[in-house]
Amino acid sequence: MARWGAASNHDGMQRPAPLRLHPDRLLPADAGVRAVAREIYGAVRDLPVISPHGHVDPRTLLEDQPFPDPASLFVTPDHYVTRLLHANGVPLDALGVGRTALTEAQSRQAWQELCSHWHVFRGTPVRYWLESELAEIFDVQVRPSAETADAVYDQVAERLAQPSHRPRALFQRFGISVLATTDDPCDDLATHAALSADPTWAGRVIPTFRPDAHLEVAAEGWADLVERLGKVADVDTGTYAGWAAAMELRRQHFIAHGAVSTDHSHVDVRTDALPPAEAERIYAAALAGRVTTQEAAALRGHMLLEMARMSCDDGLVMTLHPGVRRAHHTPTLEAFGADTGHDIPLRMELTDALRPLLQRFGMHPNLHLVVFTLDETVFSRELAPLAAFYPSVHIGAPWWFLDAPLAVRRFYSAVTETAGFSRLSGFIDDTRAFCSIPARHDMSRRLDSGFLANLVAEHCLDEEEAVATAVDLVSGRPTATFKL
Numbered sequence: 065m066a067r068w069g070a071a072s073n074h075d076g077m078q079r080p081a082p083l084r085l086h087p088d089r090l091l092p093a094d095a096g097v098r099a100v101a102r103e104i105y106g107a108v109r110d111l112p113v114i115s116p117h118g119h120v121d122p123r124t125l126l127e128d129q130p131f132p133d134p135a136s137l138f139v140t141p142d143h144y145v146t147r148l149l150h151a152n153g154v155p156l157d158a159l160g161v162g163r164t165a166l167t168e169a170q171s172r173q174a175w176q177e178l179c180s181h182w183h184v185f186r187g188t189p190v191r192y193w194l195e196s197e198l199a200e201i202f203d204v205q206v207r208p209s210a211e212t213a214d215a216v217y218d219q220v221a222e223r224l225a226q227p228s229h230r231p232r233a234l235f236q237r238f239g240i241s242v243l244a245t246t247d248d249p250c251d252d253l254a255t256h257a258a259l260s261a262d263p264t265w266a267g268r269v270i271p272t273f274r275p276d277a278h279l280e281v282a283a284e285g286w287a288d289l290v291e292r293l294g295k296v297a298d299v300d301t302g303t304y305a306g307w308a309a310a311m312e313l314r315r316q317h318f319i320a321h322g323a324v325s326t327d328h329s330h331v332d333v334r335t336d337a338l339p340p341a342e343a344e345r346i347y348a349a350a351l352a353g354r355v356t357t358q359e360a361a362a363l364r365g366h367m368l369l370e371m372a373r374m375s376c377d378d379g380l381v382m383t384l385h386p387g388v389r390r391a392h393h394t395p396t397l398e399a400f401g402a403d404t405g406h407d408i409p410l411r412m413e414l415t416d417a418l419r420p421l422l423q424r425f426g427m428h429p430n431l432h433l434v435v436f437t438l439d440e441t442v443f444s445r446e447l448a449p450l451a452a453f454y455p456s457v458h459i460g461a462p463w464w465f466l467d468a469p470l471a472v473r474r475f476y477s478a479v480t481e482t483a484g485f486s487r488l489s490g491f492i493d494d495t496r497a498f499c500s501i502p503a504r505h506d507m508s509r510r511l512d513s514g515f516l517a518n519l520v521a522e523h524c525l526d527e528e529e530a531v532a533t534a535v536d537l538v539s540g541r542p543t544a545t546f547k548l
Contacts, residue, residue: 080206080207080209080211080212080215081206081207081209082205082206082207083195083198083199083204083205083206083207083208084199085195085196085199085200088102089192089510090192090469090510090511090514091105091513091514091517092514092517092518094521096521097514097517097518097520097521098517100517100520100521100527100530101510101513101514101516101517102513103527103531104512104513104516104517104527104530104531104534105509105513105534107531107534107535108509108512108513108534108535108537108538109509110239111239111509111535111538111539112239112240112241112539113238113239113240113241113501113502113505114241114242114490114538114539114542114543114548115240115242115243115244115492115493115501116242116244116324116325116492116542116545116546116548117244117246117272117325117327117383117492117493117494118243118244118245118246118492118493118494118496118501119245119246119494119495119496120243120245120495120496120498120501121245122245122255122256122259122269122271123255124231124498125231125232125235125259125265125267125269126255126258126259126262128230128231128232129230129231130224130225130229130230131224131229131230131231132165132166132171132224133166133168133171133221133224134171134175134217134220134221134224135159135160135166135170135171135172135174135175135178136160136165136166137224137497137498137499138175138178138194138197138220138497138499139159139160139174139175139178140159140160140161140163140166140174141496141497142496142500143403143405143407144190144193145159145178145190145194146159146161146404146405147405147406148184148185148188148190149177149178149184150405151184152181152184154177154181156396156399156400156404156405157400158173158174158177159174159177159178160173161400161404161405162399162400162401162404171217172213172214172217175213175216175217176210176213176214178208178213179208179209179210179212179213179216180209180210182207182208182209188468189467189468189469189507192469192503192507193497193500193503193504193507194208194500194503196502196503196506196507197499197500198216198220200502200503201223201229201234201237201499201502202219202220202223202229203219203223204216204219204220231498232265232267234498234499235267236267238501238502239502240267240501241268242270242548243267243268243269243270243501244269244270244271244272244324244325244546245269245270245271245272246272246274246327247271247272247273247274247318248274248275248277249273249274249275249278249293249296249311249314249315249318250289250292250293250296250314251271252296253271253317253318253321256269256270256271256321256322257321260321260322268322270321270322270323270324271318271321271322271323272318272323272325272326272327273314273315273318273323273325273326273327273380274326274327274328275311275326275328275371276327276328276329276330277289278290278293278311279328279330279363279364279367279368280330280360280364281346281347281350281355281360281363281364282350282355282356282357282359282360286350287350287351287353290307290351293307293310293311293314294306294310296314297309297310297313297314298313299313302351303344303347304340304343304344304346304347305344307347308367308370311367311370311371311374312374312377312378315374315378315380316378318380319378319379319380323380324380324381324546324547324548325380325381325382325383325434325546325547326371326375326380326381326382326383327383327385328368328371328382328383328384328385328386329384329385329386329388330364330368330386331386331387331388331389331410332361332365332386332387332412332413332417333368333384333386333412333414333417333418333435334361334364334365334368334417335365335366335368335369335372335417335418335420335421336362336365336366336369336420337366337369337420337424338362338363338366342362343363343366346359346360346362346363347363350363368421369420369421369424372421372424372425372431372433373424373425375425375430375431375432375433376425376428376430376431377430379430379547381432381433381434381545381546381547382431382432382433382434383433383434383435383436383460384433384434384435384436384460385436385460385463386436386437387409387410387411387437387438387439388407388408388409388410388438388464389407389408389409389410390402390407391406391407392406392407392408393406403496409438409439409464409465410438410439411439411441412437412438412439412441413442413446414435414437414442414446414447414450415446415450418433418435418450421433422450422454422456422457425456426454426455426456426457427454427455427456428456429455431456432458432545432546432547433454433456433457433458434458434459434460434489434546435447435450435451435457435458435459435460436460436461436463436492437460438463438464438465438466440466440471440474440475440478443474443475443478443479444478444479444481444482447459447479448478448479448481448483448487449482449483451479451483451487452482452483452484452487457487458487458488458489458545459479459483459487459488459489460489460492461475461488461489461490461491461492461508462475463492463494464494467493467494467504467507469507469511472508472511473511473514473515476515485533485536485537485541486536486541488537488541488545489541489542489545489546490537490538490539490540490541490542490543490545491504491505491508491509491537491538491542492542493505508538509534509538512533512537512538513534516530516533516534517530
């Protein structure tokens, strides 16, 4: 009997199992519904990719150097990949996590671990993304395994050396019309400026204002961040008023470089207002290193409210990605750094937490508040009803742990009956893995098509409406929601 991952030919010799992408993958199992889904998917399959939230380093596109090696592209920086491998006994150092560069031996070792453990990704979206990338971008035709690891590595490495697989060529091949990065308020955005000024570059790469670390006033090193913020904004940040003014000025700097949104990811989304004197008192205590945990949380919530006020003034879309316990395993953080696979979701409460913000600004025509969550229990109970009333509230697509087929289907079932499709953000890939962008968007388009096809089969929509809705989810919703 052939081993898993291999097949026997007629002379009894084993050959590698093929890597095949079924044209109907993720479409409905029922033949009649699947036929409708094919038609809907055909209308959106080749539409441009809009990526209004992600983590690709813009220097990759500015410098346009070949990607260094397969593992550095597919494995080491991708916590989706390393997390599950680690859970199945592969040490993070064997995957190159925490290293800025890999030798060829280290890269091949990481790649061997990925291929040898290919079976652990069964049933996960990671398997879908990786297979799509390997087959469609790198022409790999055999399934990764311990036996095929070297051959697949060599083929991917050979492609990476070609001009067709440099970052700018792939950007164009992927059909990306907008790519947003994630950037610290102190970033001078010189890379974005250089890209915009490059006459050989025609793509659109925009920054995103991400002030998370600046709002966590009890964190170690926060006072240094405040000092740096004051320097780059040329404002005295010795007072709360100066701190807020510096944030406003940096937001204007981002707008001047093409930014359309801010992004905020804290453990909760409390937005309770503080009296001005209390905000100044807590801020002074934070600068002196005497702030309590409760005071720090109160000032963060107050500043989130202020960020909404600033969005009403300057028009930047405000996105919330709350509810994650960052760096759940401290020894791993200390050894390998942040974003290495051990951030874990928390329970969320949105209705009361966002009420102070929405009481003040929920009807303001300039405010677009896009709310994401990793807590599925709030989809139908809180998030959909909020978006179904407040013109400012938009429902963020499933992300991170929920950007998976079954979770996406549950999301649509939970929110659309209350809020419809018009209150959705459209798909968000939220990725550092550049080559996974087209695979992630393709998965979303297939899932959209399948969900809408079922509505057609149940005579809730006609096929023309379903196609229009699919196109809107891919193009219209993200464009309107993020003011693109």
